[in-house]
Amino acid sequence: MSAAAAAPRSMLPQRERRPPDHRLPRRHPAHPDQVPPPSLARPPEASQRSRLPSLVPSAYAGILRCASRARSLALARLAHSHMVRAGYRPGLFLGNNLLAAYARCGDMRHARLLLDGMPRRDAVSWNTLIAGYSSQGAARLALGAFRDARRDGGVAVDRFTYAAVLAACGGARDGRSGRAAHGLAVVSGLARTAFVTNSVLDMYAKCGMIDEVRLVFDRAEERDEVSWNLLLSAYVRMGWPEVAVNVLVWMHRSGVKLDAFALGGILKACSELEDSEDVRMMLHGCVVKVGLDLDVFVGSAMVDMYAKNGGLEEAIKVFDCIPDQNVVIYNAMIAGFARLGNEPCPETRIEAVRLYVNLLQRRIRPSKFTFKSLLEVCNLTKAVRCGRQIHAHVILSGFEEDEFIGNALINLYAKARLVDHSLRCFHRTPKREIFTWTSMITAFVHDEHSEKALDLFRELRYLEKEPDQFTMSSVMNACAALSVPATCEQIHCYAVKSGFDKFTHCGNSQIEMYRCMGDLKAAKKTFEKISCLDTFSWSQMILSYAVHGHEREALQLFKKMRDCGVMINEFTFLVVLIACSRQGLVDEGFRHYESMLSEYGIVPDEKHVACMVDLLGHAGKVANAEDFIMSSGLENDKVLWHALLRACRIHGDKDRGIKIGEKLMALEPCAASSYVMLYNLYMDAGKISLAMRTRGQMRERGMAKEAGISWVEFGGSIHRFADGDHSCSLKAEAFTRLEELLVRVKQKTEHGGVNVWELGFQARKVGNTISKHGELFAVSLGLSTVPDTAPVRVMKNQNMSWESHEMLKLLSEGENREIVIRDPACFHHFSQGSCSCRDYW
Structure with missing residues (x-):
């Protein structure tokens, strides 16, 4: 044997080896709440060095109570982990405390695992678990735990078990399961x-x-004050304040003590009652007699009750008497000012903002309801500057993302025609409810951005959100402004499919949509299908008849409206006066005008006066119309003078027209239309120098005439034609078609109107006069593309010229087609060589 073989192993040179590392890899949770709780079961036997000393049970119980109060899941898990590492086995009492801590902190999954691992359970254990499920809104799991508790043979459910499961059923609105639990109880x-x-x-x-x-x-064997209060609050929740007042009287006669909860609930219910001043005074006296008139909760309810019913003075007195005012009572008081509406406008705004300043001075933190009411006050009074300051406070307080505040801000900027600000608030609102979308669509419509309103509606449908009747009404108003037939019909079909056509609000907007589109038959059919007609329905239909040349039908419908006992308001009289004006019925118009105040107590405003001026002008009584303006006290209203100027232009009263034009220049010096109008008046009167001076003033002040635009829809798209613009791709084709139509009409017509024909055929020689009228090109394309059975509908943003009007009359006669033109003055239905306006526009 060699020496190396004989040598002991310890003496041989060995490769350096590290001792094996039996430690588990460390995990670093992002948050203590992510650490899974240890089990109550005893862990495997570990060495004595790794075991921690256990605490006394009272210490564990104190820590778990602190975790429950603070809802600290991390503290509860740390206490549980310490028990496991110390090898401590908690008893039933401490186990229930641990279970309550998990349930209180919302960790119901591990609470159930903990209960399943408990060697002993009692009714408290199951009650804690069921109550935890109930507080989380998990009614199904609470009912499952209730069934398991009843199956647990060693446990007898008690009254707290039934209270917890009944609370779960009530929270989930599960009356069927609640009835079963009641039966078991x-x-x-x-x-x-x-x-x-x-x-x-x-x-x-x-x-x-x-x-x-x-x-x-009624069948309860035992009742206490809570029972009476629950009965009272049930009727309040159902919206039956009359019955709730009777219950309160019953309570008083039965000797039940009236507390703040009962009186606060009944005061809230009576705030919805109308014409019940005696009841409110009785309740106020009851509150004072009981001694709760200085209570903040009851005082807030009294302020809200008085403020909602117009008793602002009483609300202020109650508010001033409460010593410890908080944000709730301030909110009730500010909301009371918001409910007053537009009268008195300045006082309302000043008092509401003054209350808000007082709230800040007392270092009371405002809530989202405070800002909501303040913004409503600013909306009602159109106080945009004040609203912007409130908006800044909203941002500083962190409430800008609230959907109700966002909606109020959208409406605030929309009324000031700051639609870009409204859109910015819309995008900054993360939770966009349907009323938020509706407000933004309405803002676009009011700012004359109807196409953007329709685009937003398409986005709404793309996100699969369901509109309501008010959304559809705003969309129909956008269609009414555009007056494009295909889009209007699509929106109508969607309303029918969704069932919104049954609502009166949508039906009224649909009548207006078809009226603005020029389809009187569709408007009449919509009116006949509305099941519940209101004042606005009748008025819209009367207006539809009036503006489309059916004045007699309009007045007959008004007579029928009066016979049916429908309430008549100022808008109804306005449309009736429009009908009289279009027909030139001076005597009948004045009879209706005088009956407004004498029979209905309605004071005529500037719109009614303008209709009377137009009526006198239509009848040729220009001097009488001017005297009527001077006697009305509205001699500085530009709308009245515009109506009189139109009469002067039609009846050839040039001197009076120039005088009125100069007056309008003084009333609206920044309106380009006033300069153009006065220039034309001077040119017609032969005063060339004055006309040139007016054009020079217009050029010096940087004003330009608004471009005349005409549009027509066919082929699924909208085609626009600007007056005098040759850049349109369809302009050359439309010009060729228009010449062909004129040639065809001349061949069919024996008497062709020399001046008009010379205007048409010599267009290339006289500087393309036809190209100045975009509506003629729109009509020519419409006649070539729209089916023969359908009328051609064209919209224009300016009044038609005399040349276009005469030429379209000839086209309608030669082509045997109905042509409908809508300009700012009126609708023109050209048919068989005549126009519905009777040459007065």
Whole structure:
């Protein structure tokens, strides 16, 4: 044997070896809450060096109580981990405390695992688990735990078990399961106690089963103050304040002590009552007699009750008497100012903002309801500057993402025509409810961005959100502004498919949509299908008849409206006066105008006066119209003078027209239309120098005439034609088609109107006069593409010229087609060589 072989192993040179590392790899959780809780089962025997000394049971119990109060899941898990590492086996009491800590902190998954591993369980254990499920809104799991508790042979469920499971059923609005739990409580004999009876009452009230609430209350063997308060709050929740007042009287006669909960609930219910001043005063006296008039909760309810019913002075008195004011009572007071509406506008804004300043001075933190009410006040009074300051406070307080505040901000900027600010607030609202979308769509419509409103509606549908009737109404208003037939019909079909056409609100908007589109038959059919007609429905239909040349039908419908007893308001009289004005019925118009104040107590405003000026002008009584303006007290209203100027232009009163044009220049010096209008008046009167001076003033002040645009829809798209613009790709083709139509019409018509034909055929020689009228190109394309049975509908943003009007009359006669043109003045239905406006526009 060699020496190396004989040498002991320890003496041989060996490769350096590291001792094996039996330690588990370390894990570094991101948060203590992510550490899984240890089990209650005893761990494998470890060495004495790794075991921690255990604490006394009272120490563990104190730590778990602190974890429950603070809802600290990390502290509860650390205490549980210490028990396991110390090898401590908690008893039933400490195990229930640990279970309560997990349930209180919302970790119901590990709470159930903990209960399943407990060697002993009692009713407290199951009650804690069921109550935890109930607080988390997991009614199904709570019912499952209740069934397991009843199957556990060593445990007898008690009244707290039934209270927990009934609370779970009430929270989930599960009346069927709640009724079954009630039946089991009756069988077990626990339903006789007031404690379980109150739980049953609360469950049925939350499920909206008011008959069961009253039945259980009447048959209860034991009642306490909570039982009476639950019955009272059930009727308040159902919206039956009259019955709730009777219950309060019953409580008082039965000797039940009225507390802040009962009086606060009944005051909240009576805030919804109308014409019940006696009831409110009685309740106020009851509050004072009981001694709760200085209570903050009851005081807030009284402020809200008075403020909602217009008793602002009483609300202020109650507010001033409460010593310890908090944000709730401030919110009730500010909301009271918001409910007053537009009168008185300045006082409302000043008082509401003053209250907010007082709240900040007292170092009371405002809530989201404070800002919501303040923004409503700013919306009602159109106080945009104040609203912007409130917006800054909203951002500083961190409430900008609230959907209700975001909606109020959208409306605030929309009323100031700051639609970009509204859109920015819309995008900064993460939780966009349907009313948020509706407000933004309405903002686009009011700012005359109808195409953007329709695009937003398409985005709404792309996100699979369901619109409501108010959304559809705003979308129909956008379609009314665009007046494109295909889009209007698509929106109408969607409304029918979704069932919104049954709502009166949508029906009214649909009448307006078809009226603006020029489809009187569709508007009439919509009016006839509305099941519940209101004042606006009748007024919209009367207006539809009036603007489309059916004034007699409009006045007959108004007579029928009065015979049916429908309430008549100022808008109804406005559309009736429009009908009289279009027909030139001076005597009948003045009779309706005078009956506004004498019979209905409605004071005429500037719109009604403008209709009367237009009526007198239509009848050729221009001097009388001017005297009417001067006697109305509205001699500085530009709308009235515009109406009189139109009459002067049509009846050829050039001197009076120039005088009115110069007055309009003084009233609206920044309006380009005033300069253009005065320039045309000077040119017609032959005053070339004054006309040139007016054009020079317009050029010096940097004003440009608004481009005339006409648009027509066919082929699924909208085609626009600008007056005098040759850049349109369809312009050359439309020009060729228009010449062909004129040639065809001349061949069919024996008497062709020399001036108009010379205008048409010598267009290339006289500087392309036809190209100045975009509506002619739109009509020519419409006649070539729209089916023969359908009318051609064209929209224009400016009034038509005389040349276009005469030419379209000839086209309608030669082609035997109806042509509908809508301009800012009125609708023009050209048919068989005549127009519905009777050449007055």
